[in-house]
Amino acid sequence: MATAEGQQHPIGVYLWIWGLLFVLSLFSYLVDYFHLEGMLRWSLILLFMMLKAGFIVAIFMHMKWERLALIYAILLPPVLVMVFVALMVLESDYTHWARETYFVFGA
Numbered sequence: 001m002a003t004a005e006g007q008q009h010p011i012g013v014y015l016w017i018w019g020l021l022f023v024l025s026l027f028s029y030l031v032d033y034f035h036l037e038g039m040l041r042w043s044l045i046l047l048f049m050m051l052k053a054g055f056i057v058a059i060f061m062h063m064k065w066e067r068l069a070l071i072y073a074i075l076l077p078p079v080l081v082m083v084f085v086a087l088m089v090l091e092s093d094y095t096h097w098a099r100e101t102y103f104v105f106g107a
Contacts, residue, residue, distance in 0.1 A: 009065075017059045024048050024055075 028048040031041055058064040063071055 013059065017055050021052055021055060024052050 025048075028045060031044045031048075036044065063074070
């Protein structure tokens with residue numbers, strides 16, 4: 001008789017992460033409730049968003065238990081895209097400065 005082999009994780013891990021996601025969502029809601037403004041507001045919202053996404057990917061998508069090669073294959077491309085976007089943002093500042101400096105507008 002063949003039995004399906006696979007890795008089983010305790011249900012407590014999933015329930016604990018589920019509860020943690022609710023707590024992080026509560027904190028995200030409280031940022032709006034207390035009318036936080038400016039960089040503090042956006043920093044907290046992004047922090048809670050990244051934490052929730054990280055827990056979902058690590059636990060519910062089973063990345064925590066995968067081989068390192070698979071983790072790199074899935075997580076490395078988005079990280080590289082973020083690096084390239086940051087480089088483009090830096091380049092855009094230079095391009096904007098160069099256009100304002102060397103092009104004559106309205107002349």
